Amino acid sequence: MVRKGVLLVLSGPSGSGKGTLVKEYTKKHDDVFVSVSATTRSPREGEVHGVNYFFLTVEEFKGKIEENGFLEYAQFCDNFYGTPRESVEKKLNEGMDVILEIDVQGALQVKKNCPDAVLVFTLPPSYEVLRERLIGRGTESMEVVEKRLSAATDEIKCAEKYDYVIVNDKIEDAARELGAIFSASKCKLENNIDFIKEF
Amino acid sequence: MVRKGVLLVLSGPSGSGKGTLVKEYTKKHDDVFVSVSATTRSPREGEVHGVNYFFLTVEEFKGKIEENGFLEYAQFCDNFYGTPRESVEKKLNEGMDVILEIDVQGALQVKKNCPDAVLVFTLPPSYEVLRERLIGRGTESMEVVEKRLSAATDEIKCAEKYDYVIVNDKIEDAARELGAIFSASKCKLENNIDFIKEF
Numbered sequence: 364m365v366r367k368g369v370l371l372v373l374s375g376p377s378g379s380g381k382g383t384l385v386k387e388y389t390k391k392h393d394d395v396f397v398s399v400s401a402t403t404r405s406p407r408e409g410e411v412h413g414v415n416y417f418f419l420t421v422e423e424f425k426g427k428i429e430e431n432g433f434l435e436y437a438q439f440c441d442n443f444y445g446t447p448r449e450s451v452e453k454k455l456n457e458g459m460d461v462i463l464e465i466d467v468q469g470a471l472q473v474k475k476n477c478p479d480a481v482l483v484f485t486l487p488p489s490y491e492v493l494r495e496r497l498i499g500r501g502t503e504s505m506e507v508v509e510k511r512l513s514a515a516t517d518e519i520k521c522a523e524k525y526d527y528v529i530v531n532d533k534i535e536d537a538a539r540e541l542g543a544i545f546s547a548s549k550c551k552l553e554n555n556i557d558f559i560k561e562f
Numbered sequence: 563m564v565r566k567g568v569l570l571v572l573s574g575p576s577g578s579g580k581g582t583l584v585k586e587y588t589k590k591h592d593d594v595f596v597s598v599s600a601t602t603r604s605p606r607e608g609e610v611h612g613v614n615y616f617f618l619t620v621e622e623f624k625g626k627i628e629e630n631g632f633l634e635y636a637q638f639c640d641n642f643y644g645t646p647r648e649s650v651e652k653k654l655n656e657g658m659d660v661i662l663e664i665d666v667q668g669a670l671q672v673k674k675n676c677p678d679a680v681l682v683f684t685l686p687p688s689y690e691v692l693r694e695r696l697i698g699r700g701t702e703s704m705e706v707v708e709k710r711l712s713a714a715t716d717e718i719k720c721a722e723k724y725d726y727v728i729v730n731d732k733i734e735d736a737a738r739e740l741g742a743i744f745s746a747s748k749c750k751l752e753n754n755i756d757f758i759k760e761f
Contacts, residue, residue, distance in 0.1 A: 483749075486757075486758070486761060489761070490761055519758060519761055522751075522758050523751065523755070523758065525751055526750070526751060527746065527749040527750055527751060528749055528750075528751055528754035528757070528758065529749055530754070530757065539745070540745055540746075540748075540749050542742070543741070543742040543743075543744075543745030543746045543749070544742075544745075544746045544749060545742075546738070546739055546742030546743075546746070547726065547739075547742045547743045547745070547746035547747075548746075549739075550682075550726040550727055550728055550739050550742070550743060551725070551726055551727075552683075552721075552722065552724055552725060552726060552727055555727035555729070556722070558685075558727070558729065559685070559718060559721050559722065559727065562685060562688070562689055562718055
């Protein structure tokens with residue numbers, strides 16, 4: 364019998380470095396599948412279907428909603444975003460771990476649909492570092508930076524509904540902690556109850 | 563501020579290899595304190611006070627009970643056994659992780675007194691392996707082996723009250739899992755709630 368993989372949901376404010384964390388982790392682990400979200404928004408310059416997003420029409424997206432094809436979905440500014448259910452469940456059943464890098468609302472929807480999901484919130488070491496990281500990108504106006512900081516404050520309020528917190532200071536440490544959370548999750552009682560009963 | 567260490571309680575039937583697991587883990591980690599139990603039984607050949615046990619008189623032991631000096635204690639066959647509270651709390655407050663290698667009843671007492679304690683149950687990969695390990699020791703009669711197997715069955719029933727299960731097949735893997743449980747425990751929401759609030 365193949366042991367099911369761990370479904371890990373990673374959230375954190377813009378500037379918390381969750382994208383970098385996922386890249387660092389997957390660089391060293393090939394037994395993990397990073398889910399690609401679906402969206403109805405138009406691809407931006409350089410974005411590739413199936414890599415950055417699955418770009419769907421509104422009709423296609425609504426069709427998938429009808430057939431319960433999303434683990435979670437939401438609408439922002441006229442566009443739909445969602446996590447395709449089938450690929451995630453297939454990988455989990457094959458024994459692969461899965462990472463969903465999604466926002467707080469989506470994460471809580473996933474937890475409702477999949478109570479076994481492990482929710483991890485990433486944070487920079489301090490508010491000042493978050494601010495510096497957002498300003499440091501240099502790609503956004505101060506107005507956008509302030510907006511992101513305010514959004515971050517709202518998101519962080521939801522962190523208390525998560526299972527784990529990773530303080531993303533040194534990326535190697537953060538990746539090691541992510542790995543520890545995967546390993547420990549496999550040891551959790553709930554995932555070994557059949558083994559105990561058989562024993 | 564020093565971050566408090568993790569209190570990890572390790573139990574498992576005789577033959578589950580929990581002693582070997584602790585040795586393997588502490589070989590590679592010097593930031594962990596393995597608590598030494600106190601007992602009123604007489605030292606056996608080669609046992610050293612403060613290493614194998616703290617050997618106390620019944621009066622000393624009862625005195626310590628009176629002053630709430632044990633995290634847990636119990637009486638077996640006229641002898642008292644207990645986990646001294648002070649040294650454990652001191653190490654935790656200094657930021658060190660602590661391992662208690664104690665039996666199921668003691669573990670549940672600790673969990674009651676210290677709800678943050680992480681309970682880990684070790685099991686061999688199968689009942690057959692457990693049997694072979696106990697016979698293989700060659701130091702016990704078949705009667706004792708059968709008694710231990712029956713005790714193991716009782717203990718395993720309590721495993722469902724534990725947080726984690728480590729299947730002790732390859733010792734290096736088991737030690738790695740123990741490390742992952744320590745690391746993940748530090749990332750648990752409960753241990754980061756102050757950080758989030760401050761943020």
